[in-house]
Amino acid sequence: xxxxxxxxVRARTLFAPLDEGGRAGTVARxxxxxxxxxxxxxxxxxxxxxxxxxxxxxxxxxxxxxxxMLRDMGLVQxxxxxxxxxxxxxxxxxxxxxxxxxxxxxxVHELRDIGDHRAAVAGAAARLAAQRALDGDIATLREHxxxxxxxxxxxxxxxxxxxxxxxxxxxxxxxxxxxxxxxLWSEVGDLVWLPVADGQAVAIAGEHDAIVAAxxxxxxxxxxxxxxQHVLAETARLVDLRLRLAAG
Amino acid sequence: xxxxxxxxAGLHERVGPVLDRVTGLAAAAGxxxxxxxxxxxxxxxxxxxALRPAAESALRAHPGLAAGAGVxxxxxxxxxxxxxxxxxxxxRQGQISPLHVDLDPExxxxxxxxxxxxxxxxxxxxxxxxAGPYVDFICTxxxxxxxxxxxxxxxxxxxxxxxxxxxxxxxxxxxxxLAALGRTAVLTSGxxxxxxxxSPQILPGSPLGRHPLAADLVAVPGPAGxxxxxxxxxxxLTRPGRPG
Numbered sequence: 001x002x003x004x005x006x007x008x009v010r011a012r013t014l015f016a017p018l019d020e021g022g023r024a025g026t027v028a029r030x031x032x033x034x035x036x037x038x039x040x041x042x043x044x045x046x047x048x049x050x051x052x053x054x055x056x057x058x059x060x061x062x063x064x065x066x067x068x069m070l071r072d073m074g075l076v077q078x079x080x081x082x083x084x085x086x087x088x089x090x091x092x093x094x095x096x097x098x099x100x101x102x103x104x105x106x107x108v109h110e111l112r113d114i115g116d117h118r119a120a121v122a123g124a125a126a127r128l129a130a131q132r133a134l135d136g137d138i139a140t141l142r143e144h145x146x147x148x149x150x151x152x153x154x155x156x157x158x159x160x161x162x163x164x165x166x167x168x169x170x171x172x173x174x175x176x177x178x179x180x181x182x183x184l185w186s187e188v189g190d191l192v193w194l195p196v197a198d199g200q201a202v203a204i205a206g207e208h209d210a211i212v213a214a215x216x217x218x219x220x221x222x223x224x225x226x227x228x229q230h231v232l233a234e235t236a237r238l239v240d241l242r243l244r245l246a247a248g
Numbered sequence: 249x250x251x252x253x254x255x256x257a258g259l260h261e262r263v264g265p266v267l268d269r270v271t272g273l274a275a276a277a278g279x280x281x282x283x284x285x286x287x288x289x290x291x292x293x294x295x296x297x298a299l300r301p302a303a304e305s306a307l308r309a310h311p312g313l314a315a316g317a318g319v320x321x322x323x324x325x326x327x328x329x330x331x332x333x334x335x336x337x338x339x340r341q342g343q344i345s346p347l348h349v350d351l352d353p354e355x356x357x358x359x360x361x362x363x364x365x366x367x368x369x370x371x372x373x374x375x376x377x378x379a380g381p382y383v384d385f386i387c388t389x390x391x392x393x394x395x396x397x398x399x400x401x402x403x404x405x406x407x408x409x410x411x412x413x414x415x416x417x418x419x420x421x422x423x424x425x426l427a428a429l430g431r432t433a434v435l436t437s438g439x440x441x442x443x444x445x446x447s448p449q450i451l452p453g454s455p456l457g458r459h460p461l462a463a464d465l466v467a468v469p470g471p472a473g474x475x476x477x478x479x480x481x482x483x484x485l486t487r488p489g490r491p492g
Contacts, residue, residue, distance in 0.1 A: 131454070131458075132441075132453055132454055132455060134439050134440075134441065134455055136365060136439065140363070143363065166385060169383070170382065170383035170385060173381075173382075173383060173391070173441075173452075173453030173454075174383065174453075175383045175385075175389065175390050175391050178383045178385050179385070179389060182385060218458075
């Protein structure tokens with residue numbers, strides 16, 4: 001399966017034009033994410049460079065720069081000749097390594113900014129949920145925090161965690177904040193659980209319980225404060241790991 | 249008939265037929281399943297693709313109101329998929345397309361419809377149900393109602409048929425009437441959530457019961473004429489006293 005399949009549904013999400021004019025790092029991150037999520041499969045041939053550049057809305061130079069970053073990370077192999085092109089290299093069982101590669105593409109100031117953005121969105125969503133959630137919404141939130149406690153793998157935890165935050169925004173009755181949460185989670189969600197040791201998972205799932213408990217008490221101020229603290233702690237863990245990666 | 253009752257009756261006249269379409273879609277899905285059963289075949293996902301004309305006709309019959317329609321199947325119903333969603337949605341231009349969602353439980357984007365209220369309530373009660381308004385982050389990505397009805401085959405629950413209506417459309421339908429009443433009036437969902445109001449102090453999405461003005465509001469009797477099970481669970485409340 002090659003470029004014809006990529007021209008369809010996945011291409012619309014993967015290769016949607018970038019808002020910010022498209023830097024090589026952003027393009028590379030989008031591709032790493034696609035590989036991490038399994039949207040691009042091992043051995044799959046990427047569309048021609050000119051076509052990819054067009055789809056991302058970046059110059060061919062920027063696109064080549066992005067592909068070079070992926071090559072350096074061992075996620076893409078470029079072969080010359082008639083059967084040539086750029087091929088995805090994503091052997092099974094290396095998910096954590098791929099997410100780590102994604103983290104290496106982010107600077108500490110970008111991580112801090114993503115954290116600020118997430119804290120603003122998630123904090124406001126939690127405040128609105130405390131004001132507007134009905135008993136049924138609270139039950140839904142508890143169900144999803146329960147799934148987070150039961151989750152074991154990186155993928156399960158990421159999925160359950162994302163769902164808790166998306167459901168909080170939905171309980172706040174705000175389609176815009178919900179959309180914002182979804183887009184943040186699809187952009188950086190894979191990173192969140194990367195620096196978490198198994199021993200920390202219970203405490204982090206517990207932070208979600210405390211947020212939901214504040215929402216259930218209709219304590220808007222506390223719901224917001226706990227959520228902001230929770231996101232800032234996540235950001236701190238990511239910055240810490242990023243610095244350790246830089247130290248080599 | 250008072251203006252308030254007329255307003256409610258008008259709402260039922262517009263939205264009620266969408267619910268009728270949904271119960272029709274549920275019956276059609278049940279018949280498809282029954283036919284496969286009588287023929288001694290197991291149910292396959294493709295069997296339900298035959299519902300597309302019925303779903304499309306529901307969407308075309310209510311342009312600008314019904315945003316999506318289709319069926320979802322209970323886990324274990326099909327022989328070739330653990331879950332299936334056969335749903336179609338209409339864009340602003342009226343173009344109808346199938347909805348694609350991720351039904352792989354191992355995937356990060358997995359959509360588990362069996363946890364939604366619009367699935368659980370018809371499953372639990374065996375009756376049609378009007379869910380919402382809620383933030384539908386899967387199909388419409390907007391503030392939405394889902395009108396749902398259980399699909400049954402040989403007495404067994406096998407899924408849910410439904411149609412999505414955008415909250416904005418319902419508001420457009422009732423706002424002129426509410427504004428013309430000349431007294432505080434609020435339309436609420438079955439859960440007591442504000443759908444629309446003519447007061448800037450009472451915003452859509454908020455639970456009316458927690459509002460300081462709620463104690464002054466009295467429910468207007470609903471219109472007669474529809475069977476209880478297919479009546480909209482919505483309430484119109486007004487502030488009595490000052491005539492409109």
